[in-house]
Amino acid sequence: MFSLFGVPVDAAYHLVSGFTGILTPVLGGAAAVAAIIAVTMAVRIVLMPLSLRAFRAQVAAARLAPQLLALRQRHARQPERLQSEMSALYRQEGTSMFASIKPLLFQWPFLSVMYLLFRSPLIAGKPNTLLAHDLLGVPLGSHWLSGAGPASLQGGVFLGLFALLAGLCWLSGRLGRLMAAPAAPAASAAGLSDGIRTAPKDPKDPKDPKDPKDPKAPTGVAGGTGVLVKALAYLTVVIAALTPLAAGIYLLTSMGWSLVERRFFFGRAAGSRRDQGAQQPDRR
Secondary structure, three states: OOOOOHHHHHHHHHHHHHHHHHHHHHHHHHHHHHHHHHHHHHHHHHOHHHHHHHHHHHHHHHHHHHHHHHHHHHOOOOHHHHHHHHHHHHHHHOOOOOOOHHHHHHHHHHHHHHHHHHHOOEEOOEEOHHHHOEEOOEEOOOOOOOOOOOOOHHHHHHHHHHHHHHHHHHHHHHHHHHHHOOHHHHHHHHHHHOOOOOOOOOOOOOOOOOOOOOOOOOOOHHHHHHHHHHHHOOHHHHHHHOOOHHHHHHHHHHHHHHHHHHHHHHHHHHHHHHHHHHHOOOOO
16 A cells, blocks of 8 residues: 555655754754644645535435435335435435545545555655654654553653543544434434334334344344444544554544534534524414
8 A cells, every 4th residue: 555655655754844844943842743733734624625525415414314214114125116216315415325425535545645654664765754753752653562661651642642532532422423413303203204113112012123022132232233333433542552653643633623623514514404494484
C-alpha cells in the first residue's frame, strides 16, 4: 500500500516539514506537533464538502428508515418485489442505498496518506525527520510499549492520548445514538400504521422471539452483538496503542474534527426539521 501512496506521502512530508520549520521559531519543540494538528485540520477542511454529502445521505437514510422497515415487513417473502420497491423509494427521494458510502470512499486516499506519513519511519528511502521531534520529551516516533515502557513519562503521555481518544469514541457513540433517535418513533408508527404486528406480546405465542421457552429464541445473541459493536467503537484506541505517537496525535485530531463536524451538521439538520415543523399548518 505504501508504494501506491509513495508520491503523495512524500509531498505531504515536505509540506508538514516546511510548516514545522516555519513554526519552530515561535513554538520551539512543539512545532512538529502543531504542524501535524494544523495540516490534519487543513485536510479535513478541504474534505468538508464530501463530509457534508455523506452526512446528508445519512440524514436521508434515517428519514427513510420507517418506510424501508414497512416495506421489509410487507414484502418479507417477496425479495424481488422488496428490492424494486426500495429502489423506487430511493429514486423518489433523490438518494441511494450507497449515497453515504461514496463520499467516505473519496476521502479514504487523503486520510490514508496522512496516516502513512505519521507512522512510516522512512519517506522516499530517507528517515522521517518528523518522528525525531518530541511531545513533552517523548519522541513522536516512539511506541507505547517501547523504550522506558508504560510506567514512565512516555507511558503517561500515551495514556493521556488514549484517554482523550476513548472520550472522543464515547462522545461519537452518544452522538450517533442521538442522530438515530428521531427515526425510532417514526419506525414504530410506520409498523402500526401498516397494521403489522412487529413484536408479539403474548408470552405463550410460539412465534414470539422473546419467549424464553421458545428453543429458537435468539437468547443472548442480540446482547452479544451490542457489546461487540460498542467495543469496536473503541478500535481507534487500539490502533493508537500500536502506532507511533505522531500517528496517535493525527488520529486524535482527525477524530476530534470529525466529531465537531458531525455535531455541527446534526445541529443544522435538527434546526431545519424544527423550522419545517413550525411552518406546517395546524390541521386540527
